[in-house]
Amino acid sequence: MENYFTIDEQPIPFTPGQTILEACKSAGIYIPHLCHHPEFTPHGSCKLCAVIVNGRTVSACTIMASTGQELVVETPELNAMRRAMLQMLFVEGNHFCPGCEKSGNCRLQALGYEFEMTTPHFIEFYPVRDVDASHPDAIIDRNRCIKCELCVRASRDVDHKEVFGLGGRGFDTRLIVNSPGGKLVDSTFAITDRAAHVCPVGAILIKHVGFVEPIGARKYDRELISAEDES
Numbered sequence: 001m002e003n004y005f006t007i008d009e010q011p012i013p014f015t016p017g018q019t020i021l022e023a024c025k026s027a028g029i030y031i032p033h034l035c036h037h038p039e040f041t042p043h044g045s046c047k048l049c050a051v052i053v054n055g056r057t058v059s060a061c062t063i064m065a066s067t068g069q070e071l072v073v074e075t076p077e078l079n080a081m082r083r084a085m086l087q088m089l090f091v092e093g094n095h096f097c098p099g100c101e102k103s104g105n106c107r108l109q110a111l112g113y114e115f116e117m118t119t120p121h122f123i124e125f126y127p128v129r130d131v132d133a134s135h136p137d138a139i140i141d142r143n144r145c146i147k148c149e150l151c152v153r154a155s156r157d158v159d160h161k162e163v164f165g166l167g168g169r170g171f172d173t174r175l176i177v178n179s180p181g182g183k184l185v186d187s188t189f190a191i192t193d194r195a196a197h198v199c200p201v202g203a204i205l206i207k208h209v210g211f212v213e214p215i216g217a218r219k220y221d222r223e224l225i226s227a228e229d230e231s
Contacts, residue, residue: 104218
């Protein structure tokens with residue numbers, strides 16, 4: 001017997017063990033997300049994948065699909081909430097998209113376009129955040145960090161190094177490097193690490209290749225994020 005839940009009375013099949021987000025992706029139904037990545041354990045921190053299941057708002061990346069679920073994945077209210085979350089991510093950091101090397105390949109920027117975010121709406125905080133350019137192969141620009149912990153999970157679960165972590169509380173939470181001096185150059189980080197290549201924004205940048213691919217010809221310059229095939 002096939003397992004399925006419904007979206008607008010349309011049956012959506014799923015495989016036992018799949019999350020709602022995974023099942024929807026398999027069915028070609030886009031649910032926005034930032035902190036989710038298929039290689040890592042679901043995290044549920046960004047809340048952009050919020051959907052309504054049987055009248056209750058949940059994170060689609062952490063809730064398992066099950067028979068009998070009735071889903072609502074897109075409404076004006078859900079999209080307004082997602083837009084507000086994006087606006088808060090923009091004002092809590094220093095995201096200057098026109099001058100960022102990740103422009104056109106940045107998931108945060110692409111979602112801003114997807115949800116027609118024309119202004120930051122909230123007062124910008126302009127936090128003082130440092131840049132760590134000590135490593136010969138990579139830069140950490142904490143101004144762009146959205147605390148999704150993808151680099152943390154990649155370093156821990158794939159690279160088995162635990163180079164990255166989050167320190168502080170609330171607004172003062174920041175990306176930290178587990179090394180004697182707190183600098184990337186003092187850590188076991190390598191350019192071949194999975195953690196070097198999972199950042200969805202411009203917080204971890206690879207040196208020596210900046211702007212090799214010109215802005216205007218990059219992934220999200222060519223297509224909407226909702227049309228992409230991969231997380």
